[in-house]
Amino acid sequence: MSASKEEIAALIVNYFSSIVEKKEISEDGADSLNVAMDCISEAFGFEREAVSGILGKSEFKGQHLADILNSASRVPESNKKDDAENVEINIPEDDAETKAKAEDLKMQGNKAMANKDYELAINKYTEAIKVLPTNAIYYANRAAAHSSLKEYDQAVKDAESAISIDPSYFRGYSRLGFAKYAQGKPEEA
Incomplete structure (x- = not known):
């Protein structure tokens, strides 16, 4: 099952919201995140207050963005697809x-x-x-x-x-x- 754009946007808003609530960022940073959350929720057509409802019905029930990304980064190298468009850079x-x-x-x-x-x-x-x-x-x-x-x-x-x-x-x-x-x-x- 693949996630909808709305669910992914809700994950991002939820993540930003937790950073602001835990005061893990400066006041200016919190203001910027609040603007970003408003932009994201408006662009994807949901109210910020509806995030928990969106995520509660999705495949991400109870999961946070950081957890999802951390688990994805633990995929063994042998399972990752080769990217034919990788550009070789001469910096080790x-x-x-x-x-x-x-x-x-x-x-x-x-x-x-x-x-x-x-x-x-x-x-x-x-x-x-x-x-x-x-x-x-x-x-x-x-x-x-x-x-x-x-x-x-x-x-x-x-x-x-x-x-x-x-x-x-x-x-x-x-x-x-x-x-x-x-x-x-x-x-x-």
Whole structure:
């Protein structure tokens, strides 16, 4: 049985809601998640209060998004399909120095975001992407910085890049939904 778009959207809203309720995120972050939840529920045609009802009738009864993703990531390598569209990058995955440099740039970008210096954040995330272009987080973070500057076309491109790199990375979808909603395209969010 495959999940409906509404059920997947409800899982995302439920996940965001639990983060906000547990105060696992800053106040600004909580505000952003509330906007994202409103956008998602509007785009998929349900009220936020209806999430538990939607999930109660779905195949996800009692499960949370994080649990589902964690169990999916435990699929043995032999069961995963080969992706014919994988592009080989000449950066060794286990190159600790490369990863550390990219992570340091990401952290500098995060610090710039916290200080509301969005241009600097974009520059730092761009540098991180140049160092390690296969990390979806860097694209999603840069999408958030572009959205903060109301550069929604760029935010959409970065969010789509994040999703294409890692389709299971939920923030790519939330960044895309926010940018599409801000462009006045909630039906595409």
